[in-house]
Amino acid sequence: MENRCDVNGSKKASYSSDTEGRRSRSPSAIVIGGGFAGIAAAHALKNASFKVVLLESRDRIGGRVYTDHSFGFPVDMGAAWLHGVCKENPLAPWIGRLGLPIYQTSGDNSVLYDHDLESYALFDGDGRQVPQELVQKVGQVFENILKEANKLRDESSGDMSVAQGIKLVMEKNPDLMQEGLANNVLQWYLCRMEGWFATDADNISLKNWDQEVLLPGGHGLMVRGYRPIINTLAKGLDIRLSHRVTNIVWGGKGVEVTVNNGKTFYADGAVIAVPLGVLKAKSISFEPRLPDWKEEAIDGIGVGTENKIVLHFDTVFWPNVEFVGVVSSTTYGCSYFLNLHKATGHPVLVYMPAGRLAFDIEKMSDADAAKFAFTQLKAILPNASEPIQYLVSHWGTDENSLGSYTYDAVGKPREYFERLRTPVDNLFFAGEATSIKYTGTVHGAFSTGLMAAEECRMRVLEKYGDLDTLEIFHPAMGEEVASLSVPLLISRM
Numbered sequence: 001m002e003n004r005c006d007v008n009g010s011k012k013a014s015y016s017s018d019t020e021g022r023r024s025r026s027p028s029a030i031v032i033g034g035g036f037a038g039i040a041a042a043h044a045l046k047n048a049s050f051k052v053v054l055l056e057s058r059d060r061i062g063g064r065v066y067t068d069h070s071f072g073f074p075v076d077m078g079a080a081w082l083h084g085v086c087k088e089n090p091l092a093p094w095i096g097r098l099g100l101p102i103y104q105t106s107g108d109n110s111v112l113y114d115h116d117l118e119s120y121a122l123f124d125g126d127g128r129q130v131p132q133e134l135v136q137k138v139g140q141v142f143e144n145i146l147k148e149a150n151k152l153r154d155e156s157s158g159d160m161s162v163a164q165g166i167k168l169v170m171e172k173n174p175d176l177m178q179e180g181l182a183n184n185v186l187q188w189y190l191c192r193m194e195g196w197f198a199t200d201a202d203n204i205s206l207k208n209w210d211q212e213v214l215l216p217g218g219h220g221l222m223v224r225g226y227r228p229i230i231n232t233l234a235k236g237l238d239i240r241l242s243h244r245v246t247n248i249v250w251g252g253k254g255v256e257v258t259v260n261n262g263k264t265f266y267a268d269g270a271v272i273a274v275p276l277g278v279l280k281a282k283s284i285s286f287e288p289r290l291p292d293w294k295e296e297a298i299d300g301i302g303v304g305t306e307n308k309i310v311l312h313f314d315t316v317f318w319p320n321v322e323f324v325g326v327v328s329s330t331t332y333g334c335s336y337f338l339n340l341h342k343a344t345g346h347p348v349l350v351y352m353p354a355g356r357l358a359f360d361i362e363k364m365s366d367a368d369a370a371k372f373a374f375t376q377l378k379a380i381l382p383n384a385s386e387p388i389q390y391l392v393s394h395w396g397t398d399e400n401s402l403g404s405y406t407y408d409a410v411g412k413p414r415e416y417f418e419r420l421r422t423p424v425d426n427l428f429f430a431g432e433a434t435s436i437k438y439t440g441t442v443h444g445a446f447s448t449g450l451m452a453a454e455e456c457r458m459r460v461l462e463k464y465g466d467l468d469t470l471e472i473f474h475p476a477m478g479e480e481v482a483s484l485s486v487p488l489l490i491s492r493m
């Protein structure tokens with residue numbers, strides 16, 4: 001049986017006009033995806049007096065922001081850091097207003113270091129700690145290698161992978177080659193870089209790897225998790241959980257969005273805020289097809305995988321540093337454990353594999369994945385006690401994400417991110433992959449949601465000849481946010 005609803009889910013017609021031919025109803029929008037981008041868009045459109053319904057495939061909001069409470073305290077299984085602990089961060093007013101504490105893990109620094117160098121404790125495979133001077137010295141060498149690789153790219157018109165660039169630099173500058181333990185530490189730095197991009201160095205574009213914009217203030221962990229912000233933004237919104245969108249008919253007078261339970265929703269415009277992995281998988285069909293330039297961007301931008309295996313212990317047996325790492329002769333063999341005890345006081349280590357390793361681990365059962373992480377730990381800390389609980393994420397295979405976050409693929413122009421964001425008629429695109437400056441971040445996703453909402457507002461009101469009413473609807477961006485400047489609560493031990 002056909003089940004047709006307007007944006008409110010009722011079965012009456014969506015469009016109506018009064019006797020003078022002017023539209024007497026509110027403009028309407030459907031937001032698809034309840035992550036930071038979608039929730040921000042819906043929040044802004046509602047504030048701009050739109051009728052908004054948000055369709056979310058999961059039985060929860062937040063998307064790749066998911067704060068788990070099953071240990072009795074918050075643990076972020078997706079995003080955990082605020083990248084850019086500063087008032088310029090678009091999330092700062094919300095964090096300040098909610099009084100959420102931030103544990104800073106680095107000062108102003110490059111993409112490569114979300115922790116300051118002195119907070120590392122690295123071990124070799126036999127459990128011997130790498131001397132701190134060596135860690136720092138090789139860190140400097142790694143930076144020099146990347147500087148040389150950047151010179152190479154500036155000299156060439158084409159692109160190559162970061163891995164290829166590093167190889168060429170080593171051949172040209174044998175003095176930068178590292179041997180034995182120093183080489184293992186170098187591989188560890190590269191492994192951390194792969195973690196930042198959620199993919200292996202042979203997939204990352206040398207041309208574009210450093211083109212995203214870093215806000216000042218360094219990186220900070222959200223001690224109470226990201227959940228309070230998303231919950232606050234979602235208050236009062238019409239959110240339909242477990243509504244997986246399967247089909248979107250666009251153009252003409254409006255959009256028609258069908259979900260897996262057979263219901264169809266109608267509105268003037270739609271904000272599409274699903275992950276790029278979902279668009280790549282073509283699990284949503286578009287009628288008519290999206291234009292070639294949009295499909296090219298969807299295919300061309302890379303999506304990588306990073307996961308978290310969270311180990312909860314009954315006692316702390318590891319060094320009092322922000323993270324513990326295992327160095328190895330390949331990046332695949334290196335490991336990284338975030339010490340949440342420093343930030344939260346709970347005896348928790350978070351193992352974070354990325355790229356091919358994350359892909360391989362996702363094929364394991366949760367119990368095996370936890371065992372794998374624990375084995376890495378036991379190799380360097382033989383007195384490690386068994387975890388009492390664990391949590392395992394599956395961002396790469398979860399049909400609601402199909403990847404963790406985007407990266408610049410080799411040979412693909414950065415302009416693809418802008419193309420992905422560019423509206424197509426009454427479809428507006430949002431999400432971390434559409435952020436040109438802050439790709440792969442929560443604040444990037446949030447900003448694109450606001451931007452898509454504003455574009456939708458302008459377009460809908462113009463298209464339907466409601467230009468007079470443009471004045472009476474509030475702009476979709478920047479409302480409450482601009483008036484707030486509550487200082488952030490930042491700590492570090």
Ligand SMILES: Cc1cc2nc3c(=O)[nH]c(=O)nc-3n(C[C@H](O)[C@H](O)[C@H](O)COP(=O)(O)OP(=O)(O)OC[C@H]3O[C@@H](n4cnc5c(N)ncnc54)[C@H](O)[C@@H]3O)c2cc1C
Pocket residue numbers: 032033034035036037038055056057058061062063064065077078079080081082083243244245246273274275278283284306307308393395399400401403404405430431432433439440441442443445
């Ligand atoms: C392990 C991990 C660690 C990370 N660490 C950080 C970090 O420390 N700091 C940081 O800033 N960023 C981090 N990120 C990235 C950050 O989480 C994302 O950039 C951001 O949350 C993306 O938000 P979004 O709204 O674009 O997408 P999402 O949050 O993925 O939201 C999209 C929504 O669409 C829904 N959806 C999917 N398909 C459909 C459909 N067919 N119909 C309806 N709904 C659908 C999904 O369920 C989801 O809720 C991390 C990500 C991961 C996975």
